[in-house]
Amino acid sequence: MSGDPIESDEFIPMEKEELYNSLISLGLNSVNSSYSYRQEFQALVESFLSLPISEIRGKWKYLDQGLKSKIVDRHDDVIFARIQEISNE
Amino acid sequence: MNSSERKKLFELGVESVFRNGFDMYGRSGQVSYREPENYSKINYKNIIKTIVFDPNIICDIFDNIDSHHKYSFMNACLFEGVDLYSVSKLWSDRINEMVEFDNIHNGYRELIGRHSLMSIAALLKPDFNWSVYYRPLEDSIRASNYVNTAWNVPMDVYMKNDKDSYRKFLENSLFEAGPKLPHEVRSYLYSRFISAGYLSSKFARKMRSDGSESASQKALRELINYEDTYDNFDELVLNFSDSRYESVLTIMARKLPERLLPSIMGATQRFVNSQWALAKRFQEIEEKSCER
Numbered sequence: 001m002s003g004d005p006i007e008s009d010e011f012i013p014m015e016k017e018e019l020y021n022s023l024i025s026l027g028l029n030s031v032n033s034s035y036s037y038r039q040e041f042q043a044l045v046e047s048f049l050s051l052p053i054s055e056i057r058g059k060w061k062y063l064d065q066g067l068k069s070k071i072v073d074r075h076d077d078v079i080f081a082r083i084q085e086i087s088n089e
Numbered sequence: 090m091n092s093s094e095r096k097k098l099f100e101l102g103v104e105s106v107f108r109n110g111f112d113m114y115g116r117s118g119q120v121s122y123r124e125p126e127n128y129s130k131i132n133y134k135n136i137i138k139t140i141v142f143d144p145n146i147i148c149d150i151f152d153n154i155d156s157h158h159k160y161s162f163m164n165a166c167l168f169e170g171v172d173l174y175s176v177s178k179l180w181s182d183r184i185n186e187m188v189e190f191d192n193i194h195n196g197y198r199e200l201i202g203r204h205s206l207m208s209i210a211a212l213l214k215p216d217f218n219w220s221v222y223y224r225p226l227e228d229s230i231r232a233s234n235y236v237n238t239a240w241n242v243p244m245d246v247y248m249k250n251d252k253d254s255y256r257k258f259l260e261n262s263l264f265e266a267g268p269k270l271p272h273e274v275r276s277y278l279y280s281r282f283i284s285a286g287y288l289s290s291k292f293a294r295k296m297r298s299d300g301s302e303s304a305s306q307k308a309l310r311e312l313i314n315y316e317d318t319y320d321n322f323d324e325l326v327l328n329f330s331d332s333r334y335e336s337v338l339t340i341m342a343r344k345l346p347e348r349l350l351p352s353i354m355g356a357t358q359r360f361v362n363s364q365w366a367l368a369k370r371f372q373e374i375e376e377k378s379c380e381r
Binding site for chain 1 (some may be wrong): 090091094097098099100101102103104105106130131135136138140143146219322350
């Protein structure tokens with residue numbers, strides 16, 4: 001099986017990590033939508049929210065507002081502790 | 090998050106991008122990407138193109154995604170000129186599987202389905218044998234009471250691969266003696282006949298005299314759209330000036346090139362609306378020339 005990507009000179013392909021982050025984020029946005037509420041989907045969102053906040057960084061810009069507020073809500077201790085640290089520096 | 094959860098989210102993301110990443114797409118091979126929006130950081134076009142030019146990115150999850158998204162992906166490959174069949178054995182096996190059927194009837198039924206995976210797979214398979222479907226295609230068009238837009242793919246291939254039989258089929262279906270096809274199907278075949286460049290004065294007169302106003306209108310509109318295809322366009326289009334339909338004359342008054350308008354002045358006198366449309370057109374032309 002050939003794994004070589006096909007070249008195109010018309011556009012610059014996204015970096016693998018960037019593409020992965022955008023697709024995972026789109027998947028999260030999709031399952032977090034009230035239109036696709038299913039138990040197993042909510043488990044996926046829950047699993048994502050339980051990640052350390054540092055792992056969410058690359059995906060942040062692609063996430064919708066609903067997920068962003070859930071992340072802030074879940075990790076508020078870490079976020080405010082860090083803010084406190086910075087202001088003490 | 091474990092690896093199966095990541096895989097599931099990736100799969101859902103791929104589905105989301107193929108669901109939301111296109112403005113619209115009609116005939117196979119025609120794709121219009123959704124342009125990036127100011128408020129969003131998601132560039133669907135770039136994501137789709139990255140996947141399309143490196144199909145192995147979604148190789149592992151392709152079988153799990155919805156068939157409509159499979160269609161969108163394969164259609165985008167076709168549009169971008171990506172030879173998916175040659176990417177790997179896995180992709181060629183998938184394409185082969187999509188075009189294999191126990192018999193021609195089942196295959197044809199799948200071929201003319203809406204957003205048919207089979208039709209797109211057949212277009213992506215270099216040596217696909219289209220000719221076995223020409224006869225069922227002809228039969229189904231002749232028996233149909235409505236137009237199926239999925240006919241376009243096999244009809245385009247038919248025209249490209251077997252011009253003589255294609256032309257013969259159109260001529261026989263439209264102009265041979267015998268029961269006439271429904272007007273909607275006639276209109277569709279008129280369009281195909283005209284766009285292929287087959288129109289002559291004899292057939293233009295037959296279209297002008299069609300028992301259906303709608304079919305006659307459709308033929309005229311198509312001829313005007315394909316003006317550049319015909320060296321004798323003026324002669325062909327003026328055959329319609331004797332039409333008994335007011336709407337046909339009105340379209341002529343509105344759409345014909347300026348040079349032909351004097352030729353339909355007499356004909357439009359028969360209908361109030363056509364006369365009015367022609368007068369309005371002359372007025373517009375005069376106003377335009379005054380502006381210059």
